[in-house]
Amino acid sequence: RPRGPAVMALLPSTVAVLGWWLFFGRDPTATAVLACGTACAPPSWQVVLVHIIAGLSLWGALLLVGLAVALCTRWRAPPRGFHERLERHQRRLDESVPYRLVRLGLGFVLSCFFGMRTYTKSLSDFEWALELLVCLVQLHPILLGWLRAFIEGTRVGVRFLCTSATLDTFLTASAIASAIPLEGGKSWVSLSFFAASHIASQWAALLRICDADKDALVLQALDAGVQLVSVTVFAASGMILVEELGDPAMFSVMNQREWNMVSALYYTVSTLATVGYRGMAPTTVLGRLFAVAAVLSGIAFVMVSVNKLNKLVELHSSGGATYVPGTDQRYVVVLGNPSAEAAQEFILEMFHPDHADDGDGLHVVFLLPRGTGVPQALARFKERPGSEQFRDRVHIFQGSVLNPADIDRVKVLGAECAFILPNMQCAEPVHEDTENIIRCMALTHASPDLRVIMMLLRAESQTMVERRKRAGPDVTCIIMDQIKLGLVGKTSDVPGFVPLICNLVKCVGEGDDEEQDENDDDDEGDTTKNASWQRDYERGLGNELYEIPLSDAYTDREALFTQVLLDVLARTDGTVHLIGLVEMPRRAGLQKRVLINPGPKYPIAPEGFWQTSGIFIAPDREAVVQCVDPSEDLLCGDRPPLTQDEEETDWDSVRDEPLVRRSVTLRASVETRGRGTRQEGEEEEEEELPAHDVDPRLLGVMRGPQRHKAKQLVALSKRRSKALYPPKPPTTVLAKGGHILFVCTGVGSTTDLRIGAEHFVSPLRQASTSKKGSVETPVVVMAPVVPHDWESVTQLSEVYFLKGSPLSEYDLDRANASQASVIFVCNIGNMGAIGNVGDAWAVDSEAVRCTRLVEAKLQPNAETVVVAEILAASSYTWLPIRTEQWRARSRLSAWSHLKSGLIDEAEEGMFERAESLIRSTAQTVHEELQQLRKVNHEGHNKSNEYNLHPRFASGQLFVGGILISLVANTFFNPSLNDMVMSMVSTNASAIKVPTRWVGKTYAQFLTHLFWGEGSLGVGLIRWAEQVGQERKSLGKRSIIRKTKDKLGNDANERHWAQRFPFVYTAPPASDTI
Structure with missing residues (x-):
């Protein structure tokens, strides 16, 4: 991997050495063995033909080997991660400024080699070896791209060979052909001047990498100069080579007369270009008139053509x-x-x-x-x-x-x-x-x-x-607020539910040890990136949801769901988990059913009326291995005996019930839908008031449908009245703490605020009803205005509204934010559309500010979970894990104390601590400015790494870009949206692992959960510890007397640690708990 300072120091020194050798250090009398030396044969078309044949031969060899590679990859996939490592290595080279500078300089050096040989007419062994070495360096990235292209497919590889690889292939082959002896001897001629085109291409790549401002006048002039040098050197080298070769035999007859077809074409083109040719001119009257007409026509033609081209470019x-x-x-x-x-x-x-x-x-x-x-x-x-x-x-x-x-x-x-x-x-x-x-x-x-x-x-x-x-x-609707609020509402009860689902719907390449080692070298001291917890987290990060048809070996024998789960788990060495089924009806009148954990003894439907597919959590589609032979025994033991009730269950009638939904992830009971989980194609039921709530005189004059409709209208009217004056949270509820605070940021000046609170509260209430003896957690919504859709939660208990600004510390204190169990910072996003990706962070400014304000008010050991929502992925850099927030709050509090003038004169060292505080605060501001510059420079490449951040891994961050990933992956997996909605509407829960299971394999605990409690485990919640240290000032005495603690550490260094949970999604069955 090229290193910047070393390459930047090597480049000018290499150019200087080569320049000195070209003009002063060459020994023309040296004897050559591989090259022609000073006794070079004159240039001929035979020599050029040999060079062209050598280039075609090398190009053909690459084509044949590439086709073999493509054929082998079809039969057998390359090692896991090989393509990603190859792509990563090529991307590093492409994005390396020093490497681009080296290639630009080498292109200029090869052009200089050819120019010197046109004067000396000689080629020494050293020159030949150096030229071949430079050509091989230029060929290195071409070989990487060639291998990667043919691994992706034959069509991609052939396209790469016909475009990017042609130039360097002929360049290298020509250098090798210079050592081939011919009838007249070896020649100094080669095609090395082709490398002049690298000057322009590498310069353009440098401008892209550096994100240079192409509108700058100086840069435009420099760009035009580099392009002119590249074209001029290439054209001049080609011209002198052709002149040295002379005309071939078939063209020698044309030069016997001054006026011939070639000279006439040359004169006409130069005349039409208004350049003119002074060596020859027409002598007849008609010839001169024709030349005048040609010049006028040429001018008009150029003007019309330029106008058409401009219109085409604008179009x-x-x-x-x-x-x-x-x-x-x-x-x-x-x-x-x-x-x-x-x-x-x-x-x-x-x-x-x-x-x-x-x-x-x-x-x-x-x-x-x-x-x-x-x-x-x-x-x-x-x-x-x-x-x-x-x-x-x-x-x-x-x-x-x-x-x-x-x-x-x-x-x-x-x-x-x-x-x-x-x-x-x-x-x-x-x-x-x-x-x-x-x-x-x-x-x-x-x-x-x-x-x-x-x-x-x-x-x-x-x-x-x-x-x-x-x-x-065929229309698939993906609802943003329904999925977002459902995930966050579920994660309020089940820690880590947001990253669990989000990582399953987003494509993430699996990391490897090599990349981890390089990251350790490049980012020393960054405890967030190099923490050991990321190894387990990234293993689960590489898993995704796949819908794959089940084998006939399962459907023919009507295997149980548990048998299929354990059989697939055994055949894949515990890396693939079956979590549900997708049943497609083969007869009209029935809907597709998505079942997550239908139960341990749920039989797979036969092929007669249903087409059953499995929902797998796997690293990739090829990792799923099923039993293919119906006569083969399953790797899961014998089928467990069924009870009498289970044997008498008519599963076909259960499947025919379109309104029954089985609970998702853990519990395997059959239950109806919860509120707010309406399925597609299903109409929402209208509410009706009891008869005693409606005026009996009104009901007395109505009959039948009118009477029923009147009750509905009055019910809607009462719900709207309640929505206009939502209940305020009682003081006892706020004082007790433990409530969930839902704050709305980015509201702007709108009065038509819609938040979809029912999608947030419904998963919480569903979890409360599924747990015996549980109490409903109060939900307090804080917004500047009353939401226009508040009537959707008027029928839900323990839901309150508090009018206030989430950016006001006073209003946050009114909501007792410091003692809330969960605080969700919802980004409404009504600040206006942002079209420029460079300014996308502005839409999240209020959400970031509110999150940092809330976390600054929390105690260092507070258990409050703050979940922030951002719309622009690049904004995650402004929301570090709360350890950094606590450090910033300590500095801010000390600075406020000093600024207020409440200085205790008896407290020694106050001014020394203030000086240290100012220095550390300035350092923090400098680091944040550097981070901002880095984000603006790298753009979207870094914004895609938010899923590796500890805040996201712990379930304290929701990024709107996840929904874009869901939309894209629904194209490849049509049932993906239904899977996500089913998992959101489930009775998921977090179960503490008993002590007796610690040290046993995950497969043993998974089997125990499934058979013992009917629960399906989809991951583990582990705790990561992030450790760091910082210097602190203890006043004059501590500075003079540098003490050591019992471990020998400097007492002036304060160590801090922050523990946060993260989700290990679908760990291998062989892993120990």
Whole structure:
């Protein structure tokens, strides 16, 4: 791996040594063995032909070996992590500024070698060896890209050989061919001047890596100068080589007369270009008139052509071009109004290496509204280092799906799927959902068979889409507030539920020891990144949800769910976990059923009426191994005996009940849906008041349906009245503490606030009813205005509203935030849309400020869990784990004490501590400014690492980009959204591992849970300890007398430690507890 200072010091010294040797150190009389030395044969076309044949031979050899590699990878996958390590190594080289400088300098050196040989007409052994070494260095990244391309597929590899690898292949082969003797002897001629093109390409890459401002005048002039040098050196070298070679035999006849077809073409082109040719001119009158007409026509033609080119460039830059898919080319279309960061997250998820097989040859076409900066941001994103995999497979256009011309222009109706993404940072979510629903209606009207995956911001917007889906369109709705609030509400009762689900729906490459060692070298002292807890966490991070059809060996014998679970677990060495089933009906009138943990003795449905698939947690799809032979015994022991009730159970009738949902993750009982968990296609039941709550005189004049409707209307009216004046939290509830505080940030100036609180409270109430003797936890919602959708929680108990600002310390004290059990900082995001990814952090400014304010008020040993929501993934850098918050609070409190003037003169060393405080605070500000500069420089590459942060791993952070990952992965896994919703609506719980199971394998404890309690374990909650130290000042006496503690440590260093939980998702069965 290249190191910056070493390479930067080596580059000028190498150039200086080569320059001195070229002009002063060469010995022309030295005898050559491999090269021609001073007795070189004159250049000839035979020599050039040999060099061309050598280049074609090397290119063909790479093609044949690459095809063999591609064929082997089809038969047998490469070692796990090999492709990721290869990609990572290539990306590091591509993003290395010193490495790019070296390649640029070597390109210039090779061009100088060729220029010197045109004067000396000689080639020594040292020159030949040095030229070959430089060519091999230039070929190194080409070989890496060649191997990676052919591992991905034959088509990708051939395309790479025909584009990026051709130049360096001929360059290296020409250097080797210089040592081949011919009839007239060896020659000094080679194609080394081709390396002049590296000057321009490496310079352009340097500008991309450094994120240089291309609008700067100095940089534009420098860029033009470098491009001019590259073109001039290449053209001059090619010209002198052709002149040295002379005309071939077939062209020698043409130069016998001054005027011939070639000279006439040369004269005409130079005349049309208004350059002129002084060596020859027409002598006849008609010839001169024709030359004048040619000049005038040339000027007009150039002007018209330039105008057409400008219009064409403007058309393409404005996204007004036409998309022309290739033959049998797969592509998807992305519509809506996504932010730049959401669009980038979507691209990275669609082209993740985990989707290399399912997404082979897949293209993504964006049709974005005009007037936003998102297309320009995506264009810059495509040019960043590391985007070579999808740079040619992402197409950006501007227009509207409501315009038939735009639909035809981007070939929307021929796509495999259409995605409709909202702007999660918009100021009016209801208006945003309305626009996307209209887009969906336009698509389904134009093509009823087109698959549509749409993301909505509010669950209330789903009704119109669900009713239209009954007519047949294949529309999948992913509701942002329903999933987000359900996950956070569940994690309030089950620690770590948010990272558990989020990591299962997001593609994450598995780490390896090599990367960990390099990170340790690069980030010494960073206890957050190098903590040992990440090893277990990243193992679980590599697992994902997969829906795979079950083998006939299970369905034919009607195996129990437990048998299939244990059989798959045994065949995969405990790395793959079966957590549920997806049953697709083969007859009309039934709906698809997603069952998570249907129960230990639930039989797999036969193939007659149901098509059953398994829901697996696995590192990748290929890791799932099932029993294939129906005659083979299952690796799970004998089928357990059934009770009489279980034998008499009619499972077909149970499957035919469309309104029954089995509990998800742990408990295996059959129960009805909870409030707020309405299934797709199901109408919401209207509430009806008891008869004594309605005026009997009104009921007396009504009969039948009118009477029933009157009760419903009065019930709705009463609910609305309660919603206008929501109950305030009693003082006894706040004083007792232990409540859940739901604070709303980013509200802005809106009065139509909608928070969807029922999706947050319903999982909590569901968990309370499933636990015997449990008490409902009070929920206090704090917002500047009363939510407009408060009537959805009026029927739920222990839900209160407190009007106030979450950024006010006084209002937080009124809500007794310091003694709450859980504080959820909900980012409403009504601050306005942010189109530029560089300013995306602004939409999370209030949420970050509120989170840090709340945590600053907590005691160091407080057990309050603060869950923050951010919409921009890059904002996670401003929300460190609470250890850092506590340190910052200590400094802030001491500074406030000093500033207030309450100085105790008897307290020795106050001013010394103040000086140390100011220095440490300045150091903290400097570090944060450096972090901000780093985030702005690296952009989205670092924003994708939030799932490795301790705050996210402990369940104290929710990132809106997770929902974009869910949308993208639903394309590859159609039931993924149903799986997530089923897991959100489950009776999940965290069970403390008994002491007797400590030290035993996870498989033993998993079997005990499943058979003993009907519970299915999906992970372990472990505790990580983060340790660090900081210097502290103890006044004059402590500075003079540097004491040592009993362990010999410096007493001036204060050690701190912070413990936080993290989820180890689906650990291998062989791991010990």
